[in-house]
Amino acid sequence: MTDPKLSAVQTRMFQAKAERKLSFEDIGKAMECNEVYAASIFYGQAKPSKHEVQKLCEILNIPTNHLVEEMGEHFYPSRGGLMSMPPTDPTLYRFIEMIQVFGYPLKAIIHEKFGDGIMSAIDFKANVDKIEDPKGDRVKITLDGKFLPYKKW
Amino acid sequence: MTDPKLSAVQTRMFQAKAERKLSFEDIGKAMECNEVYAASIFYGQAKPSKHEVQKLCEILNIPTNHLVEEMGEHFYPSRGGLMSMPPTDPTLYRFIEMIQVFGYPLKAIIHEKFGDGIMSAIDFKANVDKIEDPKGDRVKITLDGKFLPYKKW
Amino acid sequence: MTDPKLSAVQTRMFQAKAERKLSFEDIGKAMECNEVYAASIFYGQAKPSKHEVQKLCEILNIPTNHLVEEMGEHFYPSRGGLMSMPPTDPTLYRFIEMIQVFGYPLKAIIHEKFGDGIMSAIDFKANVDKIEDPKGDRVKITLDGKFLPYKKW
Amino acid sequence: MTDPKLSAVQTRMFQAKAERKLSFEDIGKAMECNEVYAASIFYGQAKPSKHEVQKLCEILNIPTNHLVEEMGEHFYPSRGGLMSMPPTDPTLYRFIEMIQVFGYPLKAIIHEKFGDGIMSAIDFKANVDKIEDPKGDRVKITLDGKFLPYKKW
Amino acid sequence: MTDPKLSAVQTRMFQAKAERKLSFEDIGKAMECNEVYAASIFYGQAKPSKHEVQKLCEILNIPTNHLVEEMGEHFYPSRGGLMSMPPTDPTLYRFIEMIQVFGYPLKAIIHEKFGDGIMSAIDFKANVDKIEDPKGDRVKITLDGKFLPYKKW
Amino acid sequence: MTDPKLSAVQTRMFQAKAERKLSFEDIGKAMECNEVYAASIFYGQAKPSKHEVQKLCEILNIPTNHLVEEMGEHFYPSRGGLMSMPPTDPTLYRFIEMIQVFGYPLKAIIHEKFGDGIMSAIDFKANVDKIEDPKGDRVKITLDGKFLPYKKW
Amino acid sequence: MTDPKLSAVQTRMFQAKAERKLSFEDIGKAMECNEVYAASIFYGQAKPSKHEVQKLCEILNIPTNHLVEEMGEHFYPSRGGLMSMPPTDPTLYRFIEMIQVFGYPLKAIIHEKFGDGIMSAIDFKANVDKIEDPKGDRVKITLDGKFLPYKKW
Amino acid sequence: MTDPKLSAVQTRMFQAKAERKLSFEDIGKAMECNEVYAASIFYGQAKPSKHEVQKLCEILNIPTNHLVEEMGEHFYPSRGGLMSMPPTDPTLYRFIEMIQVFGYPLKAIIHEKFGDGIMSAIDFKANVDKIEDPKGDRVKITLDGKFLPYKKW
Amino acid sequence: MTDPKLSAVQTRMFQAKAERKLSFEDIGKAMECNEVYAASIFYGQAKPSKHEVQKLCEILNIPTNHLVEEMGEHFYPSRGGLMSMPPTDPTLYRFIEMIQVFGYPLKAIIHEKFGDGIMSAIDFKANVDKIEDPKGDRVKITLDGKFLPYKKW
Amino acid sequence: MTDPKLSAVQTRMFQAKAERKLSFEDIGKAMECNEVYAASIFYGQAKPSKHEVQKLCEILNIPTNHLVEEMGEHFYPSRGGLMSMPPTDPTLYRFIEMIQVFGYPLKAIIHEKFGDGIMSAIDFKANVDKIEDPKGDRVKITLDGKFLPYKKW
Structure with missing residues (x-):
């Protein structure tokens, strides 16, 4: 890297x-x-x-x-900032392309299933699995985040 | 919408x-x-x-x-372009934040498991599941794309 | 407006x-x-x-x-996008200036008081009070958001 | 940091x-x-x-x-410039998101309560309180700035 | 126009x-x-x-x-936004060029004369005078703004 | 600085x-x-x-x-480039805000008084005066530039 | 067009x-x-x-x-703004490329011949000639602008 | 420099x-x-x-x-990249302003005189002359590039 | 489309x-x-x-x-401007990615084979062939442009 | 280089x-x-x-x-990022200009010949040939990438 x-x-x-x-x-x-x-x-x-x-x-x-x-204990990360946006690296860019193309559809489904709110990127886990396939192995990424409903006040 | x-x-x-x-x-x-x-x-x-x-x-x-x-048959989508980048909508933005923060780690794991190449955003499927949880329901997004190894020539 | x-x-x-x-x-x-x-x-x-x-x-x-x-029920807002960034309107710009100048100090204090995580903009309330003052009235904005700690997995 | x-x-x-x-x-x-x-x-x-x-x-x-x-005495800060805009760090980004989403509403309320003008970011104080809450502690940020009315001439 | x-x-x-x-x-x-x-x-x-x-x-x-x-009474301007930045019109661009070239010197002089703070663009007046001159008339712009010192708290 | x-x-x-x-x-x-x-x-x-x-x-x-x-003699400045645009420093930003808000009005007045042309930023002088005022001292900046009429050919 | x-x-x-x-x-x-x-x-x-x-x-x-x-008489152009920058049209882009590549050399020669200052784009004329040539006709553009020396004050 | x-x-x-x-x-x-x-x-x-x-x-x-x-022989320049765009230096900026304002007119005249194509920035020469003038010396820049007609195929 | x-x-x-x-x-x-x-x-x-x-x-x-x-005859295209840059459409984006990744290598080979200069995009032809292949058909794009050597003067 | x-x-x-x-x-x-x-x-x-x-x-x-x-084995390239976009170097820029001008036409032809999908930049080869020509040698670049059809699911 x-x-x-x-x-x-x-x-x-x-x-x-x-x-x-x-x-x-x-x-x-x-x-x-x-x-x-x-x-x-x-x-x-x-x-x-x-x-x-x-x-x-x-x-x-x-x-x-x-x-x-x-x-150490005093350290709190300043997250992000590792890549330009959009990133030029093709492996990274494909992630952005997924959002560019399927972002609004995903938002629509989340709202239909959960209501008005977001999928947390903080109370969040991600993992990568390799799915072997004779036609070409597949990458399976699972994103798992808490649903946070918008508050009224 | x-x-x-x-x-x-x-x-x-x-x-x-x-x-x-x-x-x-x-x-x-x-x-x-x-x-x-x-x-x-x-x-x-x-x-x-x-x-x-x-x-x-x-x-x-x-x-x-x-x-x-x-x-109709003559139609081939010009994909993307629905959102500014980064998007201002919080539901959409969180997807970008996940990549900003965890993009390089995901790239590193893909390379370790599959070698030099990318996860396809074309030979690709995405779906959304609702995982009920007493501490707050969770959104589970599964991204499933073919691994494409870089060619030499 | x-x-x-x-x-x-x-x-x-x-x-x-x-x-x-x-x-x-x-x-x-x-x-x-x-x-x-x-x-x-x-x-x-x-x-x-x-x-x-x-x-x-x-x-x-x-x-x-x-x-x-x-x-109606089918409506889920696409939030943000009302202003260019940074906004040219002085009333709006001052909010951004507060973050530009005091954003890192605020982040540091949040981490010291709460640990690694964020102040939610979703489970969130804001209100405005007018504080009368002979030297010039003051605007008091209170931002109140849930602290969300980063998950490990 | x-x-x-x-x-x-x-x-x-x-x-x-x-x-x-x-x-x-x-x-x-x-x-x-x-x-x-x-x-x-x-x-x-x-x-x-x-x-x-x-x-x-x-x-x-x-x-x-x-x-x-x-x-020392000769020093006058060149303020800001610590972060890219919008910032990639989620703790900082949420502050910007609050403005993106609630900036125009806040501007509208300020004008209704004070008239045409701005909330100063110079004659300004900010502080952070921790509000303990069994459902999750809350961050309370208080922004306190002088109202400055636009001059006519 | x-x-x-x-x-x-x-x-x-x-x-x-x-x-x-x-x-x-x-x-x-x-x-x-x-x-x-x-x-x-x-x-x-x-x-x-x-x-x-x-x-x-x-x-x-x-x-x-x-x-x-x-x-009417309900109207509060959303100021700015009339020009791209930097503006392409030469008359407007020269104003920006003056700041690009002489902005830091002006800031330095303000700090030396007034201390840490800003020249207000709200409690502010501007006017334009025509100074006739045989070698070519001159434009004299006077900018007059209140000095606002930074608060400590 | x-x-x-x-x-x-x-x-x-x-x-x-x-x-x-x-x-x-x-x-x-x-x-x-x-x-x-x-x-x-x-x-x-x-x-x-x-x-x-x-x-x-x-x-x-x-x-x-x-x-x-x-x-020395061989030196000719490459002017500007000291600040990002718009600048994040509040003292510098206010200069830009003055142009953002009052730039078109100033251009209009210059044209009405002088015709089609610009105020030079080259044949140009700027100075800063401190105007003492019991309600708060005022910064007075005078910009003085030659009017240059557009040529026809 | x-x-x-x-x-x-x-x-x-x-x-x-x-x-x-x-x-x-x-x-x-x-x-x-x-x-x-x-x-x-x-x-x-x-x-x-x-x-x-x-x-x-x-x-x-x-x-x-x-x-x-x-x-009419009330009209004063807001110049520029016809093209994105850099322009995508190849005929326009080549003009920008000439400046990108030869801009600093031209600036250096102007300073050597005239001293510290600029070539005016206001007191300015441009014209286009067609120079016939058996190896391919040539476009000759002549830019003619007054030299404006920087003032001291 | x-x-x-x-x-x-x-x-x-x-x-x-x-x-x-x-x-x-x-x-x-x-x-x-x-x-x-x-x-x-x-x-x-x-x-x-x-x-x-x-x-x-x-x-x-x-x-x-x-x-x-x-x-040496192995060296092939990566041209351009010397200046930000638009450049902040006034001498350089004026070149860009000439294109911003007169670029489309120049393109129109080239097409009228030569047809569909461009003025080459590769088969290209530039030179600078000093034209003495009692009302102020003038900079004369001559740009001389081959006309390249668009191919059909 | x-x-x-x-x-x-x-x-x-x-x-x-x-x-x-x-x-x-x-x-x-x-x-x-x-x-x-x-x-x-x-x-x-x-x-x-x-x-x-x-x-x-x-x-x-x-x-x-x-x-x-x-x-008609009076029409001369203002080329480009059909897509944002980089384009969001994946079919278009891949073209840009090819340049992002292989652009410098292609430039290096052109210089080694032809010397200092460019491949013309004006005296230029492009065509697309479908190469059938049991492992998946292939797109073959041929770009054919005149080499233009840089002039000295 | x-x-x-x-x-x-x-x-x-x-x-x-x-x-x-x-x-x-x-x-x-x-x-x-x-x-x-x-x-x-x-x-x-x-x-x-x-x-x-x-x-x-x-x-x-x-x-x-x-x-x-x-x-070594641990190395996986972060591709791209060698050039600003658009690149200022004329040899590189022409590649981008080809896409700016002919990108949509190429996309249209790919869809007509192959259907909905993309030309891979991963399962991809490029090469450069010198075609000698008395009217000026020509650069021939061949881009050869697998066609990847969009999946439904």
Whole structure:
């Protein structure tokens, strides 16, 4: 991964991961969390708990204080900002295209099933499955967010 | 739905749907397709087959030639363009936020599981489920796209 | 109000309000809701309930079916999009300036008091008070939103 | 806090704050000012008085001349510019969304209560309260600005 | 004036002004206000008082209720939005160029003379004088705004 | 002043000015020019004469060849580019707001008084006066530019 | 010419020109002006004199009052705004490309020959010549503008 | 020249030029080419021939291999990108303004004289002349490009 | 085709084509030109000859004068502007993605094979072939443009 | 090649290529792949196989571990982002102009020949041929991508 601007500590984390030939699946297992969530810590998109920082240091063999300095208790991520919008990378762009094309239909179905409100991106989980298929394997992404109804006052 | 710019025929379709109090679920059932797919026809984001046009006209009670004129065989959608980017509507914006925050992690997991390539937005299906939950119902969106590996030449 | 693009029905609502010399405070009282919330219905930024539509028609003397056609059960607002960003109107721009200048400080305080998460703009209320002051009256806006903590998974 | 571009001295201030495990509440108390105001000095969004600079140096244990060099009498902040617009961070974005959705309603109410003019973002105070609530704690932000009427000439 | 988007009533006001060969100086005199201020009413950038609406109707020979409908008591301008930014018209662009080139110097001088704060664009007057000069007449624009010091809290 | 990107020599000039507690008024007097003009040299927005470079070096106690290397005879400024547009700093933004709101009225008055043409931003002077006022001091900016009539050919 | 947004009167002028198979060279001769200047009146980019309006009406066979209403004495063009920037039309784009590539070299030569200042776009003439050449005819555009030196004050 | 981003070698070329007090006219003569073309090599906008690189090294007293490394046979310029668009520098901006205002008229005249096609910016020459004039010297820029007719197929 | 903004005559051409169930291949054959070129006339991207206009009118059964009025001798297209950039339609977007990803490699190969210059988009032909393939048919687009070497002067 | 932002390793690859006077054709032959594909590895736009990395190191005489560290198994390119959009370089811009002008015609022909779907930019090959021609050599670019039909569900 070269394109997203990474801090010195994040770069070190990715290098350690590459050298030890660890996948995010390996790392997620060691940290007892989902692999997408594990990856989001590497990209500075989640706040790891004390326990998670410690686990990360063990797996990646990085001295704990190095990670604590940047990702310690005082750290609250400034999320996003990794990509230009729309992103030029085709793997990322396809996600945007899905929203560009099917965003209004998805909004319409959500309103029909739940009423006026949104699908939370905070009380939210995402995961990726590989569905093997003789005609070509398929990527299955599941997005799972709490429905939040609009308040009146 | 007021915001997305709709053609005269699309507006008429939405009005007929509202008057007859039809949901996209009803319409999808009648058309023998997924409700998200059905909605995407209303928004001009999919090319309906001859059979689908006919079914639509029946359910909505619109003379067939009206729909054929705009959505007939000669019609190939110019997809997207319904929303500004990023969209201002919160329900739509959350989809973009999910990509802004979790896009790079999702890309990383796809590459780890499948190698260098993309998740297709063309050989693609999406659907929405309502997961009831005493702490607040949850929206579950499943995105299912073929993995396309990059070619060398 | 001339600048925000309004639909024919919204324009009619504003005209009726002007002719009858009603303030949003009057309308909110009649609808049993906050005046900011009442105004947000006029701007197409909230979904009125059946009861609220009826009340609006009474106060404004507009035939119910006119409002129902555009703001009935099938209607789910596409929110935002009323202003360019940043807005050129000075009253609106000052709100953006407050965020430009004090946004990061506010984010920092929220994290210190609540942890990693956001202040909801959905489970949210806003109101405006006039604080009389001999040195010049003051506008007091209170924003009240649920804290939503980020999930791990 | 990693995202907003900070000067060398600002970075040092945040590091000292993290090492000493000080909250902005602690710092505000020591400086005899509101915590939001205190944070805005760290982000370079306010001009500290001589006395405030001295207090800051004491609490953070930074030699006075280091701060004076960058934040001394000659210093007048170039405010804003910390975030892209709209910001990608969800905590910051929600503030913008509140304006996008409720900005015109707020403007309308201000005009109805005060007449033609603006709410000042200069003669202005903001503060954050935590409202405990069994259904989920709430963030209460109070914005308090002088009303400035438009002049005729 | 063709470029700025004008409402039907504003267009009518400009047409009446052209037919009667009135300058803004004439109109300002009749309305007992500065000519720049008078012009800003034509462009929808100021809220005319009841008296000013009446005077305008007399000078322009437009029935009062026509103006009242659009510029009556209920009317609060959404200011700005008349030009793209930067404007393409050379007369307008030069104003922006003055700020692009001399904006930071002006800010520096204001801070040196007044301290930390801004020059108000609300408690504000502008006027234009013609200074005759054998080497070419000169335009003298005077901008006069209250200094507003930043508050601490 | 931290925000505008300054070259190494410009930064040194501002530091010397701060250390010696010189105002632009002091510097302008020493250089026999207006303070706004003097400030514009510090920001790289004007080409100083040989004599002005020498004077600057004396007042700021910087070796002449340092300034000559960057601001010598070969130097012609690339003006502007110090701020994003619109600028986020409130003091700068108000200048833009004045043009956004009163730009078309000013253009109209210039045409009425001078005919078809522009107010030059090249054959141009600006200055700032402090008008003391018990209700709050006022900033008076005078912009003085040659009128340039459009040519026909 | 379809793309640039033209007013009703401008469209009529272009239609009359097409029907009568007049070139701008013909029109310029009749109006006793350069053909580029004549074209700029059709595009609303110049203010025609009374005499020029009359001549235009004769050549195009349009009743004088039609043109006077839109292009009369009260009319001062809002110049520019005919094209997006950069323009998509290749003939227009090449002009921008010339500036993109050779703009800084041209600026450098102007400064070397004239000193610090600009080439006026107001006291300005442009014309187009066809240079026949067996290897392919050449377009020769001559831009002729007064040099305006920057003032000190 | 400070604003355009220059490579280390380009900066060295400009410094050498300044130290030796060479104009682009001097350099063009030594290189046997037009001064605008010579300047475009300094800005990285043209590919110098082997011979031109050698001549440049002689005039500027830079070791040949230094220039060859960056501007040798392998070098093909990535043209443009020196300025933001529109440029903020007034000398550069006026060029853009000429196109904004007179671009469509110039396009119209080219089509009338040559038919459907463009004026090449590749098979292209530009030069600058100083026309002395008692009312103020004039800048004369001649743009000379091959006409390229659109192909049919 | 709904998305690209079409003039009244262009819309009529597309309707006639749909009613008569003509492909661009049919139309190209009748007009004795390539189908891509034929389509570009429908989209207002090429200037048809007198003969081509006549042929078009015959095939589409549109009275000649209707087409002549909009696409006659006086007509020179303002090309481009049919899509936003980047386009949201996936079929169009893929073209841009090819340039985003492979644009610099293509530029590098062109320079290596031809030297410093460009591939013309004016002296240019494009065509589309369908290559049948049991693993999925392939689209083959051939772009054929004259190489234009940069001039020195 | 100076403009596209290259990583340290990419810069080294380009330098080695220049020193050894290798063309991408030479490199492609040694790597047993197309020259455009070979160039796309240099620009970080393709993921080289282990074997390709080794071959590259041999040809360029770079120690294998240097390339492996940046382009090893863990590396998945973030594609695009090399150019601003639209690009300012004329060779690159012409590609975009081809799409701007002929994009909709190409889309129309693809739909007529293949139905509703896209031409893949992933299962995709591009190559460049030099067609010698006495009237000027021609660049022939062949784009070859799989047709992907839209799914229904």
